[in-house]
Amino acid sequence: MSTFKAPKGTYDLLPPDSAKYLAVRAAIAAPLRDSGYGYIETPGFENVELFARGVGESTDIVTKEMYAFETKGGDRLALRPEGTASVLRAALESNLHKTGNLPVKLWYSGSYYRYERPQKGRYRHFSQVGAEAIGAEDPALDAELIILADQAYRSLGLSRFRILLNSLGDKECRPVYRAALQGFLRGLDLDEDTLRRADINPLRVLDDKRPEVQKQLTDAPLLRDYLCDACTAYHDEVRELITAAGVAFEDDPKLVRGLDYYTRTTFEFVHDGLGSQSAVGGGGRYDGLSEMIGGPALPSVGWALGVDRTVLALEAEGVELDLPATTSVFAVPLGEEARRVLFAKVTELRKNGVAADFAYGGKGLKGAMKSAHRSGARYAIVAGERDLAEGVVQLKDMESGEQRAIGVNEIVAELESRLG
Ligand code: ATP
Ligand code: MG
Numbered sequence: 001m002s003t004f005k006a007p008k009g010t011y012d013l014l015p016p017d018s019a020k021y022l023a024v025r026a027a028i029a030a031p032l033r034d035s036g037y038g039y040i041e042t043p044g045f046e047n048v049e050l051f052a053r054g055v056g057e058s059t060d061i062v063t064k065e066m067y068a069f070e071t072k073g074g075d076r077l078a079l080r081p082e083g084t085a086s087v088l089r090a091a092l093e094s095n096l097h098k099t100g101n102l103p104v105k106l107w108y109s110g111s112y113y114r115y116e117r118p119q120k121g122r123y124r125h126f127s128q129v130g131a132e133a134i135g136a137e138d139p140a141l142d143a144e145l146i147i148l149a150d151q152a153y154r155s156l157g158l159s160r161f162r163i164l165l166n167s168l169g170d171k172e173c174r175p176v177y178r179a180a181l182q183g184f185l186r187g188l189d190l191d192e193d194t195l196r197r198a199d200i201n202p203l204r205v206l207d208d209k210r211p212e213v214q215k216q217l218t219d220a221p222l223l224r225d226y227l228c229d230a231c232t233a234y235h236d237e238v239r240e241l242i243t244a245a246g247v248a249f250e251d252d253p254k255l256v257r258g259l260d261y262y263t264r265t266t267f268e269f270v271h272d273g274l275g276s277q278s279a280v281g282g283g284g285r286y287d288g289l290s291e292m293i294g295g296p297a298l299p300s301v302g303w304a305l306g307v308d309r310t311v312l313a314l315e316a317e318g319v320e321l322d323l324p325a326t327t328s329v330f331a332v333p334l335g336e337e338a339r340r341v342l343f344a345k346v347t348e349l350r351k352n353g354v355a356a357d358f359a360y361g362g363k364g365l366k367g368a369m370k371s372a373h374r375s376g377a378r379y380a381i382v383a384g385e386r387d388l389a390e391g392v393v394q395l396k397d398m399e400s401g402e403q404r405a406i407g408v409n410e411i412v413a414e415l416e417s418r419l420g
Pocket of ligand 1: 114116122123124126277280304305306310
């Protein structure tokens with residue numbers, strides 16, 4: 001062991017487990033790529049003000065969880081705590097929205113950083129795959145994103161997740177509701193911090209996890225009863241489209257999300273096998289965000305799914321991903337000439353698209369065969385001086401144990417045909 005350990009709340013992803021993370025990311029991305037979403041990558045840090053405005057001054061993310069710092073050059077930056085603000089910033093900066101082809105549909109995958117109390121499913125460095133559809137107000141777009149996330153989870157073999165759905169209203173109806181909720185909250189027995197929150201962003205009080213707060217919220221007014229006609233019609237259409245797609249969801253009239261910028265459609269994916277860190281992903285419509293960060297009006301919708309919690313959900317459901325062995329052929333040379341010959345064969349196999357590996361480090365037969373087994377390879381090719389003198393190598397089927405001599409010049413074609 002070295003003197004150093006990974007920082008608190010972080011983890012190293014190591015083989016073979018790391019393959020699961022790659023597979024989860026790929027599975028979430030696949031339906032997006034097939035649906036017109038283009039890949040976007042943004043920096044790991046941004047101007048701190050982008051998150052203050054784009055995530056919200058009163059959110060836990062900005063007030064408590066952000067890694068903000070000043071550079072040697074005096075810039076105030078923050079490690080990104082989430083993806084949406086950065087993606088929208090990048091789209092606006094490069095004028096993607098002006099190409100006359102809205103919505104701009106983007107997907108991303110990366111690391112995010114929040115200074116939280118580490119526990120299972122909650123880390124200080126974690127991984128998300130997300131999608132954003134920028135610049136269109138269309139219930140079919142909200143429905144598309146929910147359906148694609150559902151498809152991604154199902155393709156992984158998950159079934160014990162639920163989709164919670166709500167509408168947060170818009171700039172017409174939300175202020176009326178906000179005032180009504182504030183009136184209600186002022187009459188409750190709340191601590192000073194929570195009362196202050198009720199002043200700045202009363203909807204977020206609904207999201208308070210403490211039982212002593214939740215208990216008092218049973219009779220809180222519901223946004224549902226305040227939605228304007230346009231928001232009601234919009235929400236009904238989203239619900240109809242998702243239902244028609246055969247995707248089950250639950251109406252959750254109290255669902256609000258941690259970020260300030262959500263409007264109308266809001267949703268969360270929860271998994272019932274995860275204990276208290278049950279949210280595997282979430283998202284919604286954020287029609288006001290672009291203007292909040294200095295852009296034009298660009299109604300948009302998106303989600304982010306947590307890769308870490310998705311992996312935990314797979315474990316909770318006992319799903320074994322069908323991960324193909326990384327190596328198909330393992331070469332075991334005995335002696336110097338065999339090293340040269342088999343190394344050349346391995347290179348040739350790789351060029352022809354066959355995953356192949358080699359016993360490095362001059363191991364003896366026993367140690368090398370152990371490595372061959374560990375690699376998960378279907379076949380081993382073994383050659384010593386006598387084999388080469390006869391112009392052959394030994395082809396060993398690692399499953400049946402059966403072994404036969406194959407001509408040195410035929411081995412690549414033979415393996416290609418066997419591995420089909
Ligand atoms: P929570 O209420 O659990 O803190 P959140 O609302 O802060 O979640 P979002 O900002 O919506 O989470 O992020 C989307 C997803 O990213 C979450 O559903 C979760 O799967 C994942 N996620 C968020 N924070 C963390 C974290 N600290 N560690 C691991 N995964 C996380
Ligand atoms: Mg959080």
